[in-house]
Amino acid sequence: MRPPLSNAEEESIFQRMDDACDTCAAGLKAHILRRWEKAGAGLHQPTLALALAYGAPSAINIAAKNIRPLASRAMKFTKPKSVAKAKATKLTDNEAAAIEDALEAGIEFGLEALPANIRSRVDVEEATALARRRLSRGIFRQHLAEFDESLRGLERIVDASRDPALAVLKDPIQLSQMFGLNAQQAAIIVRETQSTIAYLRKPPIRGVERPLTKEDIETVRRVMRRRVRQAVEARAELQGQTLAQEAIATAQQALYDTAKRQGLLDADKHFKEWVTRRDEKVCPRCDAFDHKRVPVDEMFVSDTGEKAYQPGIHPRCRCRTRLVTQRTAARPRRSQNRAA
Numbered sequence: 001m002r003p004p005l006s007n008a009e010e011e012s013i014f015q016r017m018d019d020a021c022d023t024c025a026a027g028l029k030a031h032i033l034r035r036w037e038k039a040g041a042g043l044h045q046p047t048l049a050l051a052l053a054y055g056a057p058s059a060i061n062i063a064a065k066n067i068r069p070l071a072s073r074a075m076k077f078t079k080p081k082s083v084a085k086a087k088a089t090k091l092t093d094n095e096a097a098a099i100e101d102a103l104e105a106g107i108e109f110g111l112e113a114l115p116a117n118i119r120s121r122v123d124v125e126e127a128t129a130l131a132r133r134r135l136s137r138g139i140f141r142q143h144l145a146e147f148d149e150s151l152r153g154l155e156r157i158v159d160a161s162r163d164p165a166l167a168v169l170k171d172p173i174q175l176s177q178m179f180g181l182n183a184q185q186a187a188i189i190v191r192e193t194q195s196t197i198a199y200l201r202k203p204p205i206r207g208v209e210r211p212l213t214k215e216d217i218e219t220v221r222r223v224m225r226r227r228v229r230q231a232v233e234a235r236a237e238l239q240g241q242t243l244a245q246e247a248i249a250t251a252q253q254a255l256y257d258t259a260k261r262q263g264l265l266d267a268d269k270h271f272k273e274w275v276t277r278r279d280e281k282v283c284p285r286c287d288a289f290d291h292k293r294v295p296v297d298e299m300f301v302s303d304t305g306e307k308a309y310q311p312g313i314h315p316r317c318r319c320r321t322r323l324v325t326q327r328t329a330a331r332p333r334r335s336q337n338r339a340a
Contacts, residue, residue: 013112014275014320020105021244024098028240029233031095033180036150036232040179042067048172055162057155064151069143099139102244103131106251113323114255118264122255131254135247146239153181160190165197168220177225180232189227196220242315249310252321256296265296272296273328274311275320286311286319293324 044063051059107128111119157178161169169175169190181189200216212220256272259265274289276282282290288302289311299307311319 013109014322017105017109017248017320020102020109021241021248024102024105024244024247025237025240027098028095028243029236031098032236032239033233035095036180036236037177039064039067039147039150040176043176043179045172045176048175051158052161052170052172052175055158057158060151060154060158064147069140069147099135099243099247100132102247103128103135103251106131106248107255109248110252110255113252114259114264118259121262122259122264123262124255127255127258128251130258131247131251134254135250138246138250139243142239142243149182150179152183153186154178156183156186156190157181160186166190166193168193168197168217168224174221174225178228178232180235181228182235185231185235189224189231192227193220193224196223238315242312245317246312249312249321253296253310256323260296267295269325270296271324271326272321273324274300275322277318281318283314285313286317289313289319296323 044066047059047063051057051063107124110127111122111124114122154175157169157175160166178186178189197212197220200212200219201210203210253272256265260267260270271293272295274292276286276290278290285302285304285306288304288306289300289308292300292302294300299309301307306313311317311321313319
């Protein structure tokens with residue numbers, strides 16, 4: 001259980017929102033891993049072999065030509081559902097359905113934050129459709145960024161394979177199974193592989209490093225496969241958490257925007273407030289947004305001048321928003337908590 005955000009009535013909503021986000025992220029992680037595995041299998045193997053043979057990182061883009069995302073049609077959503085009561089998201093059989101559940105959860109939690117006298121009057125289907133359109137564009141951009149980052153990771157492996165001491169990297173099938181690593185993770189894998197090889201070559205024979213045996217090479221590959229899997233899973237978990245957070249926050253914001261367009265929220269009375277965890281893990285960027293209040297359809301402006309429409313300004317962001325009025329008591333800043 002995460003630390004409480006406040007002692008206000010909406011605390012239970014925040015906690016259930018966390019649970020829904022975690023559930024959705026767990027489902028998305030599995031789907032993201034399968035998507036990356038499928039993309040790796042779709043790389044053109046002869047081109048990968050040439051890339052490794054000649055140490056040509058630029059050939060990776062050619063190998064991936066036929067699997068590069070060209071449209072967001074893969075992320076179409078199902079027909080929106082009317083929502084009456086909040087509930088946690090479910091694990092689903094495909095990524096789009098998991099995201100749809102996250103959107104539904106965001107709408108549900110947003111409804112609970114609205115004044116009771118307008119919950120039944122807000123157009124939930126319109127809000128869901130608006131959230132879906134906003135998120136669909138973001139998802140495609142994210143998928144494209146993920147794809148490009150994965151190609152940069154493969155390029156880093158191909159570049160390292162030029163080193164004769166890293167001949168163990170010259171395996172096109174093994175390379176395709178590394179799809180999902182970003183460049184930073186690939187660089188770490190290379191360094192760890194170098195360290196493993198150096199360790200296995202000790203002690204030297206008459207001052208000369210001994211050659212690797214077949215058993216040594218298999219050991220290196222086994223260690224490398226394990227570390228690649230760990231790194232890819234860690235990245236998939238981060239992507240899933242980020243996407244789940246964005247889906248819930250986008251749906252909640254879309255509900256507020258729809259309610260205001262319907263005239264159900266008063267621009268001079270209702271505001272959204274940025275909510276942090278108010279603990280030692282809060283980053284400086286989020287801390288600068290803490291307790292800021294703006295009209296529901298406007299952007300937050302932090303103490304440093306940064307602007308954001310909703311929380312989720314960095315991976316693993318734990319911030320939320322709450323709906324407040326002019327009479328709602330302000331939450332104390334984290335600095336005030338420390339002083340107390």
